[in-house]
Structures are given as structure tokens and as C-alpha cells.
Amino acid sequence: RCGYIAIVGRPNVGKSTLMNALIGAKVSITSRKAQTTRHRITGIQTKDQTQFVYVDTPGFQTRHSNALNRTLNRTVTNTLTAADVILMIIEAGTFGPADQQVLDLLPKKVPCILVINKSDRVKDKAILMPFAQKVMSAFPFAAVVPVSATLRFQLESLEGEIRKYL
Ligand code: GDP
Ligand code: MG
Numbered sequence: 001r002c003g004y005i006a007i008v009g010r011p012n013v014g015k016s017t018l019m020n021a022l023i024g025a026k027v028s029i030t031s032r033k034a035q036t037t038r039h040r041i042t043g044i045q046t047k048d049q050t051q052f053v054y055v056d057t058p059g060f061q062t063r064h065s066n067a068l069n070r071t072l073n074r075t076v077t078n079t080l081t082a083a084d085v086i087l088m089i090i091e092a093g094t095f096g097p098a099d100q101q102v103l104d105l106l107p108k109k110v111p112c113i114l115v116i117n118k119s120d121r122v123k124d125k126a127i128l129m130p131f132a133q134k135v136m137s138a139f140p141f142a143a144v145v146p147v148s149a150t151l152r153f154q155l156e157s158l159e160g161e162i163r164k165y166l
Contacts (some may be wrong), residue, residue: 001049001050001051001166002050002051002053002166003050003051003052003053003084003085003162003165003166004053004055004082004083004084004085005052005053005054005055005083005084005085005086005087005162006055006057006079006080006082006083006085006086006087006110007019007054007055007056007057007086007087007089008057008076008079008080008086008087008088008089008102008105008106009088009089009090009099009102010090010096010098010099010101010102011098013089013090013091013099013117013118014089014091014117014118014149014150015056015057015089016056017117017149017150018087018089018115018117018147018149019043019054019056020043020149021149021150021152021155022043022045022052022054022155022158022159023043023044023045023052023054024045042054042055042056043056050163050166052159052162052166055079055083057075057076057079076102076105077105080105080106080107080110081107081110083110084110084111084165084166085110085111085112085113085142085162085165085166086106086107086110086111086112086113087112087113087115087158087162088102088103088106088112088113088114088115088139088141089115089117090114090115090116090117090135091116091117091118091121092116092117092118092119092121092122092128092131092146093121093122093127093128093131095131095134095135100138103138103139106139108140111142111165112139112141112142113141113142113143113144113145113158113161113162114132114135114136114139114141114143114144114145115144115145115146115147115158116128116131116132116144116145116146116147117147117148117149118148118149118150119146119147119148119153119154120148120150120151120153128146132144132146142161142164142165143161145157145158145161
């Protein structure tokens, strides 16, 4: 089995960190600065007879409509429609207009998993469920998985969800 997994989300939610953690190698550049990822970076992992092809995308740019940002946004849209499954990354406890604009880009035909990253920052885990439900009401997600890319928390559950669509 083999499949394309597109990773999307607004800048700085941890897309590149998550892809590196899933693959277990440092292939994508991570930084606290937005716009570090300016082009598609692919990471391939073969595990238990399954090939996972991850496509890390530049953060969707909403602030300025210039040539660079339009190109970045087109890259995101192209990656999404070609994917077998999409990982929509958000930060635990935060869902703003920039996240909503990425949500508006998601094609309805491709299954999309809501990944709530940086869940290590949330001390009271009980707030994660109502938060997830609020976001789930905005889009028909196939699943929701809270993770921590830096602590490698819940990455196996996420991988299990991904496998369902490959
Ligand atoms: P991207 O712009 O979405 O690709 O985000 P990056 O992967 O470059 O990460 C942005 C920042 O968030 C970096 O400083 C990361 O170290 C941090 N970060 C990523 N994942 C996590 C996480 O699970 N927990 C915490 N606390 N920080 C994270
Ligand atoms: Mg990145």
C-alpha cells in the first residue's frame, strides 16, 4: 500500500515538526519564524508494507496578496486535491480566522483528519474535547487526534487513522 498525505494548517502550528516526528528523521526545516517552508517538502516512510508519502505545505498566506503568497497558496491547493488523506493541523485551544481560511480550502472529496497539535501545552486536558467539538462542527472531519509533535505523543494513533485511507 502507498498513499499521499498532505499536511496543512496556518503558519507555525507545527506542520514541519509533525512531519519530521512521523517520519522519524529531520527532513523539513522547522522554525519559530513563519514562512520558513516556502515549497513542498516530501518525506517518505516505509513501514509494515505501507509507504507513507508526506507532503509538508507552506502555511497558507492570508495577509497580503502578492505574487509569492499567491504561488504559496496555489501550492497548498494543488497538494490538497492530489492527496489520499489530509492532515489539518491546528494548535490546541486556538482556532482563529487564519485557521478558518485554511479550513475553507479543504476539498470535500478527500478525507481530512483534524490534528490538534501542541496538546502538551494544555494542562487541563478536559478542555480539549469541547474545543475539538467546536472545530468539528465547522467541517466534516473524518477523525480528530490530539497530538504533541515535540513530545511524540499520540503519533501512533494518528498513524493508525492515516492507514485507514491508504
Ligand atoms: P509550521 O510553520 O507549521 O511548519 O511550524 P513548525 O513545525 O516550524 O513549528 C513552529 C514552532 O512550534 C516551533 O518552534 C516548534 O518547535 C513548535 N512546536 C511544534 N510542535 C509542537 C508541539 O507539539 N508542542 C510544542 N510545545 N511546540 C511545538
Ligand atoms: Mg513548516
